Amino acid sequence: MQRILILLSVILLLSSPACAAVKVVATLPWIGSLAKEIGGDKVDVTTLVKVSQDPHSIEAKPSMIAATRRADILMYNGLDLEIGYLPILMESARNPVINPGNPGNFNCSAYVTALEIPTSTGRENGDVHPLGNPHYHLSPANMKKIAVGMGERLGKADPVHAGFYRGNAARFSTQVDRKMKEWQGSRLKGKQFVSQHRFFEYLAAEFGFSIVGYLEDKPGIPPGSAHVQSLIAGMVKQKPHAILSTSYHDQKPARFVSSKTGVRTVTVPHDVGAGGSRDWFWLMDAVIASLE
Amino acid sequence: MRTSILAALLGAALMPFSAMADDLDLRLKKLDSEVSRQAETIINQQKAIEELKDSLKNRPAAEPALTVDSSSKTSGFFGGSLMNNPYISVILDAKGYVSNLKNGQLAGRGVPGYTTEGTGLRNGFNVDAAELLIFAPVDPYFNLYTNIPVTDSGAFLEEAYVVTTGLPAGLQVKGGRFKSNASRLNSQHPHAWAFAELPLAYRSFLGPEALGGDNGVQLTWLPSLPFYSLLGFEVLQGANPLLFGDDDNLGPHAFSAYARASFDTSDDSSLYLSPWVMFGSTRTTGILPADDVTGNSFDLRGNSALYGIEALWKWKSGRQKLTLQGEYLYLVQNGELSEIDAAGSSVKLEALKRHQDGAYLQAVYHLDRFGIGARYDRMEIFSDTFERSGANQSFGGKPWRVSAMTEYHFTEFSRVRAQFNHDRSDRDGRVNNEGILQFTFTIGAHGAHAF
Ligand SMILES: [Zn+2]
Numbered sequence: 001m002q003r004i005l006i007l008l009s010v011i012l013l014l015s016s017p018a019c020a021a022v023k024v025v026a027t028l029p030w031i032g033s034l035a036k037e038i039g040g041d042k043v044d045v046t047t048l049v050k051v052s053q054d055p056h057s058i059e060a061k062p063s064m065i066a067a068t069r070r071a072d073i074l075m076y077n078g079l080d081l082e083i084g085y086l087p088i089l090m091e092s093a094r095n096p097v098i099n100p101g102n103p104g105n106f107n108c109s110a111y112v113t114a115l116e117i118p119t120s121t122g123r124e125n126g127d128v129h130p131l132g133n134p135h136y137h138l139s140p141a142n143m144k145k146i147a148v149g150m151g152e153r154l155g156k157a158d159p160v161h162a163g164f165y166r167g168n169a170a171r172f173s174t175q176v177d178r179k180m181k182e183w184q185g186s187r188l189k190g191k192q193f194v195s196q197h198r199f200f201e202y203l204a205a206e207f208g209f210s211i212v213g214y215l216e217d218k219p220g221i222p223p224g225s226a227h228v229q230s231l232i233a234g235m236v237k238q239k240p241h242a243i244l245s246t247s248y249h250d251q252k253p254a255r256f257v258s259s260k261t262g263v264r265t266v267t268v269p270h271d272v273g274a275g276g277s278r279d280w281f282w283l284m285d286a287v288i289a290s291l292e
Numbered sequence: 293m294r295t296s297i298l299a300a301l302l303g304a305a306l307m308p309f310s311a312m313a314d315d316l317d318l319r320l321k322k323l324d325s326e327v328s329r330q331a332e333t334i335i336n337q338q339k340a341i342e343e344l345k346d347s348l349k350n351r352p353a354a355e356p357a358l359t360v361d362s363s364s365k366t367s368g369f370f371g372g373s374l375m376n377n378p379y380i381s382v383i384l385d386a387k388g389y390v391s392n393l394k395n396g397q398l399a400g401r402g403v404p405g406y407t408t409e410g411t412g413l414r415n416g417f418n419v420d421a422a423e424l425l426i427f428a429p430v431d432p433y434f435n436l437y438t439n440i441p442v443t444d445s446g447a448f449l450e451e452a453y454v455v456t457t458g459l460p461a462g463l464q465v466k467g468g469r470f471k472s473n474a475s476r477l478n479s480q481h482p483h484a485w486a487f488a489e490l491p492l493a494y495r496s497f498l499g500p501e502a503l504g505g506d507n508g509v510q511l512t513w514l515p516s517l518p519f520y521s522l523l524g525f526e527v528l529q530g531a532n533p534l535l536f537g538d539d540d541n542l543g544p545h546a547f548s549a550y551a552r553a554s555f556d557t558s559d560d561s562s563l564y565l566s567p568w569v570m571f572g573s574t575r576t577t578g579i580l581p582a583d584d585v586t587g588n589s590f591d592l593r594g595n596s597a598l599y600g601i602e603a604l605w606k607w608k609s610g611r612q613k614l615t616l617q618g619e620y621l622y623l624v625q626n627g628e629l630s631e632i633d634a635a636g637s638s639v640k641l642e643a644l645k646r647h648q649d650g651a652y653l654q655a656v657y658h659l660d661r662f663g664i665g666a667r668y669d670r671m672e673i674f675s676d677t678f679e680r681s682g683a684n685q686s687f688g689g690k691p692w693r694v695s696a697m698t699e700y701h702f703t704e705f706s707r708v709r710a711q712f713n714h715d716r717s718d719r720d721g722r723v724n725n726e727g728i729l730q731f732t733f734t735i736g737a738h739g740a741h742a743f
Contacts, residue, residue: 050559052610059608061562062520062554069462070516084704091435094514096458099432221703222661250611250660 020044022158025071025098027082028055030137031108033272033279035075038150038168042161046071051273054248056220060085060092068093071104072157075150078109079134106153111145112136115201129219137271138287139202140176140183143280147172179281183207186288192240193291194231194263196249199270203287212240215253223253235261242291246270266290378428381736383483387418388729393722400581401724403671403717404687405678406496406648407534408581411489413728419444423481427737433458437470439481439505450505462514469505472526473512474548474568475600477619478502486615486656488711488728492669492693493621493650496717497598499534499578503570506531508544520554530572535596537575546572561607571597574627587634592644594627613658620651622675629680647677650691661701669693671717688720705734 021044026032032047039045046067049058055077068074068089076082090098097104114132136142151169155162189208193200196215204211213234217227235257243265245254254265269275269286277283391398395414402408421441430436439451453468466473473479477494482501489495494502508528515521530536530546539545550568557563573595580590602619625646630638651673656665671691678685697711708731715724 052559053608054611061556061606062552062564063556063562065514066517066520066554069514091455091457092514094457094459094462094464096460099457101432248610 022154023070023072024154025067025074027074027076027086028137029272030280030283031075031077034143034147034150034172035154037172037279038147038165039154040164040168042158042164043154051271052248055081055271056084058082058085060088064089065092068098069095071095071098073104073106073153074098075106075108077134077137078107079112079114079131079136080129081134103153103156106150108146108150109134109136111149112139112142115205116198133198133201135199136202137280138200138284139206140180140284141206142202144173144176147176175281179284183284183288187292188288191291192238193242193244194235194240194257195244196246196254199246200244200268207288209291211244212238215243215245215257228253228257232257232260235263239263242266244268244291247274378426379737381425381734383423383425383481384731384733385420385423385483386731387413387420387488389413389415389418389726391415391724391726393724397722398724401718401721402581403492403496403691404719404721405676405685406579406671406691407499408578409499409534411495411500413726420482423450423483425736429457430454462516464512464514466510466512467508469507470510471505472503472508472528472548472570473510473524474526474550474570475502475619476564476566476602476604483732483734486617486654486665487667487695487697488709488730491619491650491652491654491667492671492691492717493619493652496648496650496671496691497535497621497623498532503532503535506546508546520552522550522552524548524550524552528572534576534578535570535574535598536572537578539573539575542573546570557605558607560609561605564604564606565602567599567601569597569599571595574625580629583631588631588639591630591632591638592625592627593630594625594644596623596625598623611660615656616654617656618651618653620649620673622649623647642681643679645677645679647675649673649675663697663699663701665697665699667695669695669717689716691717691719693717707732 021042022039024032024035024039024043024045026035026045026047028049029047029051032045035043035045048064048067049055064085071093074090076086090100095104096102099105100107109131114134114136117132118130147169151165154165158165184207186207191209192212193204193209194213194215195211198211198214198216198219200211203209213231215223215228215231217223223231240263243254243258243263245251245265245267247267247270251265251267257263258265268290269277269283272278272280272283274283275286275290277286391413393401398414399410400408401410421443424440424442424447425438426440427435427437433456434454435457436454437451438449440447441450449469451468451470453466453470456463456465459465471479477485477490478498489500490502506528508526510524510526512522512524515523526548527544528536528546528548529544530542531538532546536546548568548570550566552564552566554562554564573593575591575593577589577591579592582589599622600619602617604615604617606616607614623646625644627644629642629644631640631642633639648671650669650671652667652669654665654667656663669692676684676690678687693713693715695711695713697709699707699709701707708729711728711730713724713726713728715726718724
């Protein structure tokens with residue numbers, strides 16, 4: 001009996017995370033990138049979604065379940081962006097630590113003031129997000145809050161290095177403030193754009209430009225021809241600066257509207273990894289450069 | 293250091309115990325000292341943690357302006373902010389159907405040597421079901437799911453089960469009435485099928501709805517490994533009328549065991565493999581039709597084991613998706629076949645032995661909202677044993693079917709599908725060339741789809 005106990009305790013010791021890195025599973029590339037920034041070499045980050053994939057149409061894969069099963073912290077965007085795969089991952093992973101309400105469940109949107117919370121959520125309006133626009137990651141103000149929250153949470157999971165995480169989060173915030181001065185020098189203020197998808201609202205609010213029309217009349221639904229015609233008519237009069245699209249979208253509608261109006265299309269890098277970006281600052285530099 | 297312990301453990305597990313008792317003693321002594329050394333390290337670490345905690349308490353809180361209370365915000369988990377309410381969705385599945393056969397011919401068109409049941413489709417309009425799905429977390433320990441299809445014959449409880457969410461070590465228990473997860477296809481709801489109906493092998497061995505909802509308990513284990521693997525075991529009442537059947541003597545008399553594994557073959561693709569078995573005692577009248585001359589029916593009592601192995605490869609990149617899928621099923625059934633006359637008494641008893649198999653292969657390709665697919669079904673590839681009193685029965689040519697479909701998703705919530713089947717499942721009987729136009733609509737909560 002004693003031997004069995006010893007064997008058991010050895011097995012438990014072997015599987016205990018006493019001196020292992022904190023295993024972070026992040027859904028989107030920018031979340032994984034931020035976790036690496038705050039966690040440094042004390043975390044081991046797995047990112048589920050690739051930058052080439054449309055974050056709205058991800059399907060759960062068994063390999064994602066295997067990763068989530070071993071996670072100490074699951075970090076996700078929230079505001080229903082991961083609704084198509086995250087609930088099934090959480091149930092399939094059998095990892096109580098990452099269930100909602102537990103410390104291993106880190107919802108980035110909890111630190112964000114959501115824009116565009118709809119008053120009507122009927123699907124006759126398309127695939128609307130009832131909790132608000134989920135694309136808040138191009139907002140420096142929100143990123144600062146998320147970084148601080150993430151630092152605190154990593155500190156809870158790994159108290160030995162709590163100071164390290166807090167320090168990195170503070171450094172990140174300072175760097176955002178510094179870069180913000182540079183970004184605010186950009187010539188975006190007052191500019192008008194047309195966008196394929198409601199992807200740049202937070203950025204527009206913070207940088208003082210406006211999105212005057214959308215290729216997608218209703219989110220997630222291809223534009224009807226009547227909508228496109230009225231959009232073209234409006235654009236000819238208003239002469240917006242550019243049509244904004246992202247690489248995972250079908251470029252045809254944007255190119256069509258561009259050919260009818262003479263307004264150029266810009267494929268904006270939408271997440272870390274796009275446009276050669278290696279981290280969030282790099283991404284923001286690339287986004288702002290592409291909008292200018 | 294840990295590697296050596298692991299190696300010792302592995303060695304201990306792999307060598308026969310009797311031959312290494314002394315050796316084991318020695319190793320255990322070593323392990324013992326290792327354990328106490330490790331324990332010491334941990335105690336020291338704990339001390340360090342406590343010291344750190346104390347020093348943190350005495351420090352002023354960092355940047356209070358930026359610390360946000362997250363507790364009051366909604367999580368967005370499970371499709372909405374209304375965490376306390378159950379999520380409800382309704383799925384309507386309607387079909388238009390044309391066939392060269394008349395409705396009367398379709399109703400009695402089984403697969404000879406397997407099942408006497410037809411597909412249930414009739415020329416014209418068919419509303420298969422409006423499926424009512426209700427699900428919600430019960431508390432931090434359980435999720436509850438119910439699935440109530442409403443059909444022509446009324447509403448019934450197809451599924452109502454709880455799933456544990458808080459068990460340790462990758463364990464999960466499911467209990468209640470549910471569709472067995474032994475085979476992936478068996479657990480899918482009809483609206484999730486890649487074609488309008490299940491493969492021919494499923495219909496032949498299990499019926500048009502596969503095993504269907506059955507009462508029972510399931511235990512699954514997801515080990516913590518770098519790749520996906522799952523082991524499952526189920527005890528079921530055995531209600532399926534073709535493979536198991538209600539039994540007047542036994543309680544639960546159907547069981548299943550299955551294993552699953554999956555690897556990513558690239559960033560965009562993954563391979564899934566799963567062997568499975570469903571086995572138990574059988575009592576059915578659904579295999580053979582009543583005798584043409586005497587009108588006598590046939591009642592089987594025996595034991596069955598249905599083995600399957602599935603392979604699936606999925607590639608999804610940008611706006612395109614390709615799924616290649618195949619499965620092989622093999623039935624072993626032994627029992628006594630009794631011939632029952634009109635008065636209900638057994639007039640003849642003979643031994644029945646079946647070793648039959650079947651398989652399907654399918655490919656489905658999607659570009660954005662548009663999809664095309666093809667499937668080939670065939671029975672009796674390697675084995676066609678159907679022996680009555682030791683004599684093999686011949687039912688004629690081997691059953692097969694070929695299908696082609698194209699579909700369009702207006703959104704994630706509505707789909708129209710056109711499918712054509714060239715169906716030779718009636719062996720030497722008449723060919724069924726059938727066309728199916730299927731409409732599927734979903735309202736309500738966003739149900740995530742399994743792989
Ligand atoms: Zn979106």
